[in-house]
Each structure stands twice: as structure tokens, then as C-alpha cells.
Amino acid sequence: MSFLEITTPAIATPRKAVGIDLGTTHSLIACEVNGEIVIVGDAQGEALVPSVVHYSHDTIVVGKVAKKLFASDPQNTILSIKRLMGKNAGDIQPTDQLLTYDFVTSSPFLQLKTAMGDFSPVEISADILKALLQRAHTLDETIHEAVITVPAYFDEAQRQATKDAARLAGITLLRLLNEPTAAAIAYGLDQGTQGYCLVFDLGGGTFDVSLLKLSKGVFEVLATGGDTHLGGDDIDQLIASWIMVESSAANTYYPEALTHARIAKEALSRQDAVMVSLSNGWNQELCNSQLAKWTLPLIERTLVICEQVLKDAELTQASLDHVVLVGGATRMPLLREQVTAFFSKELLCNIDPDKVVAMGAAMQASLLAGNRRDSSTLLLDVIPLSLGIEMMGGVVEKVLLRNTPIPAQAKQMFTTYQDNQTGLSLHVVQGERDLAQDCRSLANFDLTGIPPMPAGKARIEVICRVDADGLLQVEAKELSTGQTSQIAIKPSYGLTESMVNQMIETAIGSIDQDKQARKCQEKINEAQLILLNLEKALQQDAGLLSVNTYQSILKQIEALRLAIKARDREALQKIIKDMQPALQTFAELRLNAALHQVVTGKRVTELDKLLS
Amino acid sequence: MINIDFFTLFGIAPQFTQDPAAVKARYLELQQKMHPDNFVNKLANEKQLANHYAAIVNEAYQVLKCPLQRAIYLLKINGVDTQSETDTQMPVEFLLEQMEYHERLAELSDEAQRNECAKQLNNAWQLCELGLANTLNSSPKALADARLWVRKMQFYAKLRQEVAVCLS
Numbered sequence: 001m002s003f004l005e006i007t008t009p010a011i012a013t014p015r016k017a018v019g020i021d022l023g024t025t026h027s028l029i030a031c032e033v034n035g036e037i038v039i040v041g042d043a044q045g046e047a048l049v050p051s052v053v054h055y056s057h058d059t060i061v062v063g064k065v066a067k068k069l070f071a072s073d074p075q076n077t078i079l080s081i082k083r084l085m086g087k088n089a090g091d092i093q094p095t096d097q098l099l100t101y102d103f104v105t106s107s108p109f110l111q112l113k114t115a116m117g118d119f120s121p122v123e124i125s126a127d128i129l130k131a132l133l134q135r136a137h138t139l140d141e142t143i144h145e146a147v148i149t150v151p152a153y154f155d156e157a158q159r160q161a162t163k164d165a166a167r168l169a170g171i172t173l174l175r176l177l178n179e180p181t182a183a184a185i186a187y188g189l190d191q192g193t194q195g196y197c198l199v200f201d202l203g204g205g206t207f208d209v210s211l212l213k214l215s216k217g218v219f220e221v222l223a224t225g226g227d228t229h230l231g232g233d234d235i236d237q238l239i240a241s242w243i244m245v246e247s248s249a250a251n252t253y254y255p256e257a258l259t260h261a262r263i264a265k266e267a268l269s270r271q272d273a274v275m276v277s278l279s280n281g282w283n284q285e286l287c288n289s290q291l292a293k294w295t296l297p298l299i300e301r302t303l304v305i306c307e308q309v310l311k312d313a314e315l316t317q318a319s320l321d322h323v324v325l326v327g328g329a330t331r332m333p334l335l336r337e338q339v340t341a342f343f344s345k346e347l348l349c350n351i352d353p354d355k356v357v358a359m360g361a362a363m364q365a366s367l368l369a370g371n372r373r374d375s376s377t378l379l380l381d382v383i384p385l386s387l388g389i390e391m392m393g394g395v396v397e398k399v400l401l402r403n404t405p406i407p408a409q410a411k412q413m414f415t416t417y418q419d420n421q422t423g424l425s426l427h428v429v430q431g432e433r434d435l436a437q438d439c440r441s442l443a444n445f446d447l448t449g450i451p452p453m454p455a456g457k458a459r460i461e462v463i464c465r466v467d468a469d470g471l472l473q474v475e476a477k478e479l480s481t482g483q484t485s486q487i488a489i490k491p492s493y494g495l496t497e498s499m500v501n502q503m504i505e506t507a508i509g510s511i512d513q514d515k516q517a518r519k520c521q522e523k524i525n526e527a528q529l530i531l532l533n534l535e536k537a538l539q540q541d542a543g544l545l546s547v548n549t550y551q552s553i554l555k556q557i558e559a560l561r562l563a564i565k566a567r568d569r570e571a572l573q574k575i576i577k578d579m580q581p582a583l584q585t586f587a588e589l590r591l592n593a594a595l596h597q598v599v600t601g602k603r604v605t606e607l608d609k610l611l612s
Numbered sequence: 613m614i615n616i617d618f619f620t621l622f623g624i625a626p627q628f629t630q631d632p633a634a635v636k637a638r639y640l641e642l643q644q645k646m647h648p649d650n651f652v653n654k655l656a657n658e659k660q661l662a663n664h665y666a667a668i669v670n671e672a673y674q675v676l677k678c679p680l681q682r683a684i685y686l687l688k689i690n691g692v693d694t695q696s697e698t699d700t701q702m703p704v705e706f707l708l709e710q711m712e713y714h715e716r717l718a719e720l721s722d723e724a725q726r727n728e729c730a731k732q733l734n735n736a737w738q739l740c741e742l743g744l745a746n747t748l749n750s751s752p753k754a755l756a757d758a759r760l761w762v763r764k765m766q767f768y769a770k771l772r773q774e775v776a777v778c779l780s
Binding site: 370379380467534586591595 | 662
């Protein structure tokens with residue numbers, strides 16, 4: 001890619017952006033082409049990419065080929081990495097039979113040993129994302145923006161890990177989108193589905209239910225629930241265990257048994273019985289009634305979660321307009337039968353349950369990239385699990401309850417308990433249980449720089465914010481002095497910001513000069529984006545600015561242009577930093593004006609006074 | 613930042629009685645403008661601010677759509693605190709009735725009894741809501757009277773929660 005190409009501001013024209021369904025067992029990438037959503041397949045036209053990565057000494061293989069290598073080289077073939085996203089070494093259960101690979105035991109950060117080296121789940125997911133992006137590059141080489149889907153029930157750490165993987169893969173993440181919401185978008189925009197809609201999403205590794213209200217382009221999630229450890233994989237494992245017991249084969253046959261388990265399960269969706277065999281000569285018949293014994297308890301678990309979601313939304317089965325099936329595991333005839341009986345409703349599955357999430361994500365990506373101007377789609381999602389802060393005695397004080405619409409914010413007051421105490425440690429957790437130890441630990445915050453004063457006098461306001469992607473930010477202020485305390489954020493799970501930066505540095509390459517050039521180019525891109533958007537904003541709203549601010553912004557724009565021409569990274573950095581106060585003021589004026597516009601005609605003068 | 617009350621933000625009169633459909637419509641209009649999805653291609657400052665504003669719009673809607681929360685908020689912006697738990701100034705007959713309800717809840721044995729109890733609580737709640745609306749609409753300055761209705765609703769809210777889970 002030459003620098004000249006990038007310096008021409010091609011950003012203004014509508015651009016392609018993709019939707020990615022990063023699944024436990026398989027992934028897909030879709031894109032809007034000439035007004036139609038297409039799943040980008042491989043050379044053979046196959047849509048599904050197995051989420052499998054194989055590492056040899058010098059090559060990384062993703063997808064179908066990697067999956068074939070699993071039976072012969074399970075140690076270096078990574079399956080179902082999604083199950084490990086946002087996890088620490090301590091989270092690994094010895095019962096996770098599917099995990100045939102080696103973990104690095106020396107680090108608290110989860111890493112897997114492969115022939116190529118030790119990799120974190122984030123890096124392995126990034127390799128899948130890179131392979132998917134490569135597919136999209138057959139459509140258009142400039143594609144770099146994406147909407148990536150995650151299970152609605154993913155916690156903050158799992159979402160952050162997914163975001164990190166996107167960064168590492170060189171993807172500009174437009175948004176993280178919940179999988180059931182993506183499916184609802186596909187049905188709503190493509191099929192005109194309206195009303196109360198329950199999305200039942202059973203994938204390879206995760207189960208999600210979301211209850212949405214769909215009306216005129218508004219997708220409002222009312223409640224969500226799920227289990228990030230429940231999916232079609234569980235059934236494969238049960239069949240594989242049965243094979244292992246029945247055949248008394250050595251443990252080394254497990255990967256093969258798992259492969260055959262999958263094939264048997266799929267065959268049983270079409271026929272009543274199937275022959276299962278191993279390469280050591282063993283074979284036996286498996287029938288649907290045996291499979292039902294294993295699947296019924298799993299289906300029962302999904303229905304209990306559905307019931308809770310209905311309760312949370314204060315609705316009953318009868319008030320639902322549609323029940324949508326998503327995910328490959330919803331193909332099981334027994335599951336369809338049970339779900340139909342539970343809801344007493346015809347199930348909606350006219351969009352391929354394997355593809356519907358990627359298609360919805362691609363629609364949203366196209367919207368966000370600005371390619372569907374006519375549509376006024378609005379997506380209102382919720383947090384799946386309550387957020388809380390640990391109090392004395394390990395009790396959790398919930399600050400944001402589950403199913404709160406996002407973006408959301410909550411304020412909580414704290415004080416010091418010792419004279420002249422200048423620091424305070426806070427522990428943020430996610431989950432529904434009362435004790436912090438039973439919830440998911442998200443982050444530890446150390447507040448420092450509290451001015452010395454008697455115990456109980458300090459008034460520290462902590463604001464937890466959850467953005468539209470479900471990601472957390474924390475801010476703290478000492479109110480009596482107005483001093484903003486320093487916050488050191490230490491995520492309890494996953495990678496730190498600096499670790500991700502380090503990985504990106506390493507990935508860029510080893511030649512120093514290249515790195516410098518790339519860093520400079522990144523700054524230039526950033527500056528150009530600011531220029532482009534600022535000019536647009538000035539065209540619309542320059543009238544909101546005072547003469548002084550307007551003139552100083554014009555001066556800074558000129559300075560920025562010169563620095564771009566000179567390719568002076570340091571100057572760019574300084575000017576961008578200096579521009580911040582003016583940009584912030586302008587942003588506030590513009591947003592206030594937009595708010596104003598909504599309530600125009602309703603006591604405008606009062607608003608004028610208050611918003612000025 | 614937004615430093616106006618939720619009623620002003622929504623451009624609706626600062627009164628207890630509201631048309632739920634109108635409040636909802638205004639909520640959607642505000643989110644159509646403020647939701648961060650509209651700011652993906654905008655300046656970073658605007659995107660971040662949109663996240664804050666959209667969060668406040670969400671918070672405001674949660675308060676405005678619920679009669680009890682709305683009443684508590686309305687009293688709060690008029691300088692009346694309804695949150696103190698140490699309030700013992702409730703009328704004696706009301707407290708006696710509360711005790712009766714608690715005894716009934718403890719002795720519930722079947723679904724029919726539970727439903728009957730839930731129905732009565734709903735009626736009592738509706739009466740409070742009506743009483744509150746009448747008080748505030750006829751004499752907006754009668755904040756002490758309004759506060760009593762709100763306190764009663766808080767007691768009933770607790771009972772309603774209990775009755776919902778008591779047989780499960």
C-alpha cells in the first residue's frame with residue numbers, strides 16, 4: 001500500500017464495511033454489495049470458516065485445512081478458542097475435555113503452547129479474524145472496518161478481549177454487536193419482522209436469548225439471558241465420551257472420537273440411527289432415543305433461561321409475536337419440537353440459522369459506514385449482567401442492574417475511613433450473586449491523589465460508564481476539592497492495554513524504519529480524519545462558535561495541514577493535543593444544539609437558558 | 613454536559629401525570645439523535661460525548677416511564693427527599709395494614725391465594741397512584757401530601773416484589 005493512496009481523503013465516499021460472526025465452531029464474514037448482503041465464501045464457495053487455527057513451526061493455517069489437521073496434530077490445532085476469550089489461567093476447568101492443548105503454566109495470563117510459540121486467546125482469535133478479512137479483500141482490498149458479533153451474554157472481559165483481537169488483526173471496529181440482536185436486524189430489515197420477538201440462539205459453544213421489540217426500524221432489547229458454556233459442542237462431547245467408553249479406546253483416540261461425534265450428531269438430524277466407528281476397527285450403532293437422553297437436559301436448561309428472560313421483560317409466551325431460531329444447533333429436530341411446544345408458536349427460521357448473525361452484522365456495518373442513509377435504524381441494547389462494586393465484607397453493591405439499556409452510567413459515592421488517607425482501592429465485579437467472590441471480577445481500581453483530610457470527609461464520586469459496545473470505563477473525582485483522582489486500572493482478566501500495544505508493535509515487523517514510517521502514517525490518518533470531520537462540522541455549525549474560538553480553530557486547521565504536508569509526527573501530535581479544548585467545546589455546542597432540535601417548540605427559551 | 617432536569621431534557625411539563633406514549637416517542641427521538649451509532653464517523657470528542665448524553669437519556673427514560681420513580685424524582689427536584697428509610701411518620705392504620713399483608717404473605721399456601729393477594733396489592737398501588745396524581749395535579753405545592761403517597765407506594769412496591777417470589 002503506497003502512502004500516496006492514503007493521503008487522498010477517500011474517506012468521504014461511501015465505503016465497504018463487513019460484518020463478522022466470530023463463532024465458537026465456525027465463523028463467517030458478510031458484506032453489502034450493490035445493496036445486497038453476500039456471505040463471502042472461499043474459492044470453493046463455502047461460506048463457513050471453521051474457527052480452527054493450526055500452528056506449525058513457520059505457518060499459520062486457519063479454517064477447513066486446520067480442522068483436518070486436528071485428528072493428527074491436536075496439540076497444535078486450536079479449536080473453540082472463543083470459550084477462552086477473556087479468561088485467566090485460573091478459570092480453566094480440568095473437566096473441559098475439549099481442550100486438548102497445553103497451557104503455559106508460568107503466567108497468570110492464559111497462553112497456549114504451540115509449535116510456533118505461546119499464544120493468548122486474543123492472538124489466536126486475531127488470526128481467525130485476519131483470515132476472514134483476507135476473504136473480504138477478494139471483494140475490495142481497502143476493507144478494514146467491521147462490526148463483530150459477540151454473544152449477548154458475554155461479560156465485559158470477554159467483550160474487551162474480542163475488541164483487542166480486532167485491533168490486533170488490523171480491523172477498525174465499528175461496533176461490537178450482540179449475536180441475537182444481529183439476527184433480529186436481519187429479520188427486521190430483510191423480512192420486515194415486527195412486534196415482540198424472542199431470539200433463541202444456540203450456537204456451537206454459547207446460548208443466548210434476547211427479547212426485542214421491533215417497530216419501524218427501532219430494535220429495542222427488553223431483556224437478555226444466556227449461558228456462555230452451553231451449545232452444540234456439549235452434545236458432541238457427550239457423544240465422544242460415549243464412544244470412548246463403549247470402544248475402550250486409548251485416550252489418544254479422543255480427537256478422532258470428537259470428529260465422529262459431530263458427524264453422527266448431524267446425521268441423526270436426518271435419520272433415526274447411525275453407525276459410529278473408529279479407525280481401530282470399533283463400530284456401534286447410535287440411535288436418536290439415546291441422543292435424546294443427552295440432549296433433553298440441555299434443552300431443559302435453555303428453556304429455564306427463556307422463562308427468566310420473559311419474566312425480566314414482564315411478558316408471557318402469549319404476548320410474543322415471533323420466536324426466531326439462530327445457530328447451527330437449532331437444527332436438531334428434538335430441540336425444535338420442544339421449543340415449539342414451550343412457546344406454542346411456529347418458529348421463524350427462513351433465514352439460514354448459520355448465516356443470519358453475519359448477515360445482520362453486515363447490515364449494521366453498512367449502516368454505520370454511512371451507506372444506508374435512507375434508513376433511520378436505532379438499536380437499543382442492554383447489559384446482560386449487573387455491574388457492582390465490592391463493599392466492606394465482600395458484599396456487592398449493584399450500581400447497574402442487568403437489562404439496563406446501554407449506554408448507561410451510574411454514580412456511587414465513597415469516602416475515606418482513615419485520617420489523611422490519600423488512596424482508595426475499588427473492585428468492580430459483574431454478576432447477579434451477592435458476594436464479590438461469586439461474581440466475575442472485572443477490574444481493580446486504585447484511586448490516588450486524594451487530598452489529606454479527616455476520615456469520612458472526602459467525597460469521592462465514582463462513575464461507572466458502559467458504552468454501546470458493553471465496555472466499561474471508570475472515572476473518579478474528589479468532590480470537596482474538585483480534584484480528579486488518578487486511576488490505575490488493572491483488569492482482573494485478559495490483557496492490559498500495554499500488552500496489546502506490545503503485540504501490535506511486534507506484529508508490525510522488526511525493521512525500525514518501517515515502524516517509524518507506520519507510526520507517522522497513523523498520525524497522518526488521524527489528523528486527516530479530524531480535518532475531514534471538522535470541516536464538515538464547521539460547514540454545518542460554525543455559527544455556534546464564538547468568533548474567537550472559530551478563528552483559533554481555523555488557525556489550528558492550517559497548522560495541521562502544514563504538519564501533514566511536512567509529515568512531521570511530533571508536530572501533529574502536539575497540534576492534535578492543543579486542539580482538544582476547542583474540539584471539546586465544539587462537540588458540546590453541537591450536541592446541545594441537536595438535543596435542542598428534538599424538543600424545539602417545547603419551551604425553547606428555557607432550554608436556551610439552561611444549555612448555554 | 614447536561615445539567616438540566618429530566619423533564620426539561622425530554623421537553624415535557626414537570627408534572628406527575630404523563631402520557632406514556634408521548635414520553636416513549638420523545639425517548640426514541642432523543643436516541644435517534646444521541647445514540648453513539650450516529651457518531652461512528654464523527655470526531656472522537658463528539659462520539660464520547662454522545663455516549664454520555666445517550667446514557668443520561670436512557671437514565672431519564674427509566675425514571676420518567678415508571679410512575680413511582682417519576683414521583684420520587686419530581687419531589688427530589690422540588691427539594692423533598694423520599695429515600696430515607698428511617699421514616700416512622702406513617703399513619704398507624706397504614707402500618708397495621710402492612711403488618712397484615714406481611715402475615716398473609718408468610719401464610720400463603722397456594723397459587724390462588726397468591727393471585728388474590730397480588731390483585732389486592734395491585735389495587736392498593738393503583739389507588740396510591742391515583743391519589744398522588746390527584747394531589748399533585750390539583751395542588752402542585754402540596755408536597756408533604758405527595759410525599760406520603762410516594763412513601764406508601766414504596767411500601768407496596770416492596771410487598772409486590774415479595775408476593776412475586778413467595779411461592780417459588
